[in-house]
Amino acid sequence: MSMKSNRKIWGVLVTAALVTGMLAGCGTNQESAESSTKTVESTEEGTGESTGEAAAEKEAGGEKITLTFGSHQSGLPTSEVVQDLAKKFEEETGVVIDFQISPDAQWRDLIKVKLDSGEAPDIFCADTPINLASSMQMDEYCVPLTDEEWVSRIDENVLPAISIDDDVYGITFPGKKMxxxxxxxxxxxxxxxxxxxxxxxxxxxxxxxxxxxxxxxxxxxxxxxxxxxxxxxxxxxxxxxxxxxxxxxxxxxxxxxxxxxxxxxxxxxxxxxxxxxxxxxxxxxxxxxxxxxxxxxxxxxxxxxxxxxxxxxxxxxxxxxxxxxxxxxxxxxxxxxxxNPASNAYFINKNSKYVEEAKEFFEFLARPENLQARLDGQPGLSEVCWPEIPGRYSEEDSAYIDAHDKATVVQVAVNxxxxxxxxxxxxxxxxxxxxxxxxxxxxxxxxxxxxxxxxxxxxxxxx
Amino acid sequence: MDRNKIYPWYFTGGAVFIYSLLCFIPGVLGILYSFTDWNNFSREINFVGLKNYISVFSGHSEYMSFIGNTLLFTIATTILKTVAGFCIALLLTQKFIKFKNFHRMVIFSPQVMSYLVVGLVFRSMLHPTTGFVNNFLKSIGLERLALNWLTDLKLVFPSVITVDVWKGMGYIMVVIIAGLVSISSAYYEAADIDGASFWQKTKSITIPLLKPVIINVIILNVTYGLRVFDMIYSLTNGGPGNATGVINTAVYKEFSKGNLAMGTTLSSILFFFILALLYFILRSMDHKEMET
Structure with a gap:
């Protein structure tokens, strides 16, 4: 009899231990996640996958900031010219840009889920146009950039593709596609x-x-x-x-x-x-x-x-x-x-801690010498959507294109x-x-x- | 019986908890979602009753053709794989065959390869001008047989089925060989004494004694055939057009369109269908066992 009740007690105890173990497991998980982000922060080029906000690192001299940049493969030229520009930006300002690249086919769903769950990177790339009913609601998620200096320098035909109502939300580089x-x-x-x-x-x-x-x-x-x-x-x-x-x-x-x-x-x-x-x-x-x-x-x-x-x-x-x-x-x-004025654009996450630094990076990318570097780094690109940078159309092509009427393609204008x-x-x-x-x-x-x-x-x- | 030796029911608690959390509840939820309008575009999920099921079985002829394709694929591959696997197994258990294990290994080897690899390799082999198959046919003077294997509507389904049978028959062969080896040689010796021919022995000894194995093989083939995805996806991506689309390629398409409820509806239909089919197959097996 005592054996039997002993066994029962043991049974209950073991089950209880298992359950508490699981619950405790969940609890410590969060803590360990936090501590792991801390370790990521302390490494210089950490891939802050899970960090919603940028990882900051205290240095002796002051604060060192890392901005996370999420994109699909085709959002960044394969020549890595954007990554090279980011290195120059780091030399100049000390702000590190950490690129996280996902396959094209998954990106549209992935970035949506990340934005909804508050885990999106500080800067992210998404396909444009964003002004169609069938596009993502960028006005909910992103910092408006209408007052930035560079907005006035973008080809005005491209602006609608990166605007919702009258506010500009993104910066874009590839020129119109024909x-x-x-x-x-x-x-x-x-x-x-x-x-x-x-x-x-x-x-x-x-x-x-x-x-x-x-x-x-x-x-x-x-x-x-x-x-x-x-x-x-x-x-x-x-x-x-x-x-x-x-x-x-x-x-x-x-x-x-x-x-x-x-x-x-x-x-x-x-x-x-x-x-x-x-x-x-x-x-x-x-x-x-x-x-x-x-x-x-x-x-x-x-x-x-x-x-x-x-x-x-x-x-x-x-x-x-x-x-x-x-x-x-x-x-x-x-x-x-x-x-087709649309391609893809870069946006700043509204919930980022480092909106100002991200804006600074956009300003850096919009400098004429960096726009030129961007065009030079992508042989398949005919032009960038910044009129100050001359395109690569030959004289013969330009004459042909100028002699014909142009109109917006269906897929960027019709839902x-x-x-x-x-x-x-x-x-x-x-x-x-x-x-x-x-x-x-x-x-x-x-x-x-x-x-x-x-x-x-x-x-x-x-x- | 010593009742003390029986463990109390709550010892299964942990396993039941994990099983229901990871397997059972998500499965039931998936089915429940098929009665809603769950999609990528709004946070609200409304109950819509049988609307999704009705649209599958009515207006959308596309869905019906996917279901038809799935059944055709299942029936054809099940029959062909079982027959081919059985014949090869019979051949590779005969005494006059040398290096049996080598042959078995070669025929089994496609099973080890990934579906994606097989699909992509065959896609390039079946290319009408640069593919190996047509170049080979042309080089031996059979230009007439060099056809558009994966783009001709009449040929694409047979081509896909052939590739799938090639890949899958080795596995069936191995299962049947295991069954053949377990048949006592006494039956064959007795038949030999009676002067039975090979065909008579196969018909009256081998096939009846292999029945349980063959039923298992059929269950394996049917459940595989109904759930097929990777083979079709990598070989034709459901094309040309939607000519080789099956239920699971349609599920994938609905999910990527953001119509999540329709995706779960189609996979629920598949689930109920497989469940019903398995019930009948298993019932018929029980029946057989009772008779013997």
Whole structure:
């Protein structure tokens, strides 16, 4: 009997010990987390992952400050020019910038969670535009920068992408993006064709080039995004028929089936694919291999930014980039250059302890010599969005660009387009494979847009 | 029986607590979320009843095609893997085969590789112009057979299924070999004395005695097939278009769109489906055991 009760008592005691052990474990966890941040703080280049605010270190002479800077991979140029500038900034001011870089695919969700939980870094990079209903609510999380000196020096066309209402919240560097058909002048000459201005001319060019044995257009659908460019970079064409189009779409007063040119372009893409103008393997191709296809002169045309030619030369130094020209995508007889002012921008966390130091870093980045360094450090960039720094467009390109009208692309001005970019890419792939018609592609796009608007409780979609 | 030897129930407390905290409660929560409008864009979570389930089974033909693809993939891979695994196992337990263990190792080795690696390797091997498969076919004069394996709507599903069977049949083979080895040779000797042919022995001795093993193999294949994700994701990413999308690729897409409730709805459907299927398979197994 006594044995039995003994065992019971032991049982209870052991269970109690286990439970207290667990609770105590939770308690000390926090303490140890705090103490671990302290150790991070005391090392000079600590990766203060968990610290919401910057880690500060007392030094003999005074206070040394570390600012945390969170970004996705494509937010910082691969040449690490921003990191180099940060080192110079440290030499000058003693403020250390600690970079924390995450994969592109995860960043949008990760930074949102971090901002919500108050664990965001002092400075962070996020994709722009931030003024769409479907963007992150930067006015809730970030320090307004409207009164900074450098704001007046940024290209005014870019400001809306980093502003909410009339307040500027971020600093941005990449210049506006413009996609063209990059074409091989020698192949065009050999085929005896000129740069096309209408879709019919474009088809004619493709036919003659195909007859010579070249692939007229290098297209690649496996990356998911490239095939979508003709649909939304041609916003100027849509706007030319109705200047209020973007507003009407955002207010849900009309939908994309009332933009007949969009369906026309989808049908034209299908026609070109069927005629073999994208080659045989476009459904298996990757965008990364376009440089090889153009440099080896297997293909005559490819949609890219003008500065993409520098990347071709960087990978294939023997290739003469002078052979490559640019022309506007002539889908739907479009002759307007699509301008995308958005890219990504850096923001200052409202809850940071060191807002002033972060502002100082932005000022440092905005100095003319540092803007120039930024442009020089990124060969794929045509220009920065700071008019005082001359861009890299050649005279020939500049003349071509100046001679054409420009208009904002659809995805930065109309809600619920950009977020489903990859889905539209998949639908186009379905269309090329024969599983969808152009009408299906358009309908699926409109359905997703309406679905997302309802999900986000958009007022214009309220019944 | 000495009652003192039985430990009191609360000794399981710790394990039950951890199990429910880490496994059971999150599972139930996941199912509960499928009855809400939980998403990335608002902090409110409202109860919406069966709305998500209704939209899966009605208007959205896309979801139904994902469910259909999942079933097709499961049925095809289960049959092919079991048949192929069984045949190879039978072959590699015959006396006239030399270096049995070497052959077994070679056939089993794809199982050890990561799905992502297999998917990416096959994607480049099946590329229409630069891939190994088509270049090989062309070099031996079979140009006609050099096709667009992963982009032709008619071929893409068979291609994916073939790669998956290639990867998975080794494992099934190993399980079946273990079953074959455990069959007493006395049965075969008796059959030999009666003058039974190989086919008669296989039909009347091997297959009946392997039944429990084969049922286990089928359960393994079915649960794998219904939950397939990485193979499809790395090989075709559900493409071309959505031609090879399955339930789990759809779940992934819904989560990345921020429609978290729809993601949990689709995975709950999968959960209930597997549960129901397993119940029937296990019931039929119990039944068999009672008969014997």
């Amino acid at each position: 996609y063209f058909y990059i074409y091989n002048k020698e192949i065009f000459e050999e085929a005896g064709v000129e740069v096309p201005a209408t879709y019919e001319e474009f088809k004619n060019v493709c036919r003659k080039i195909k007859d010579l044995g070249y692939t007229p257009v290098y297209e690649a659908t496996t990356n998911g995004w490239h095939q979508v460019l003709p649909l939304f970079e041609t916003g100027g064409l849509y706007l030319s028929k109705d200047t209020e189009l973007y507003n009407k779409l955002n207010k849900n007063e009309m939908d994309f089936d009332q933009v007949p040119d969009l369906l026309t372009i989808i049908e034209q893409l299908q026609e070109c694919a069927e005629l073999g103008y994208f080659g045989d393997d476009y459904l298996s191709n990757a965008v990364e291999n376009a440089k090889e296809a153009i440099a080896s002169e297997k293909a005559a045309m490819f949609i890219a930014e003008a500065a993409w030619r520098n990347e071709v030369v960087a990978d294939f130094p023997d290739f003469d980039a002078g052979k490559l020209g640019i022309f506007v995508m002539p889908w739907g007889d479009n002759q307007v250059i699509g301008v 619920y387009v950009d977020y489903q970019w990859m889905d539209v890419g998949k639908d186009l792939e379905s269309m090329y494979a024969g599983a969808m018609t152009p009408e299906d592609v358009l309908k699926a796009f409109m359905d997703r847009r309406n679905e997302q608007a309802v999900l986000q409780k958009d007022e214009s979609w309220a019944e």
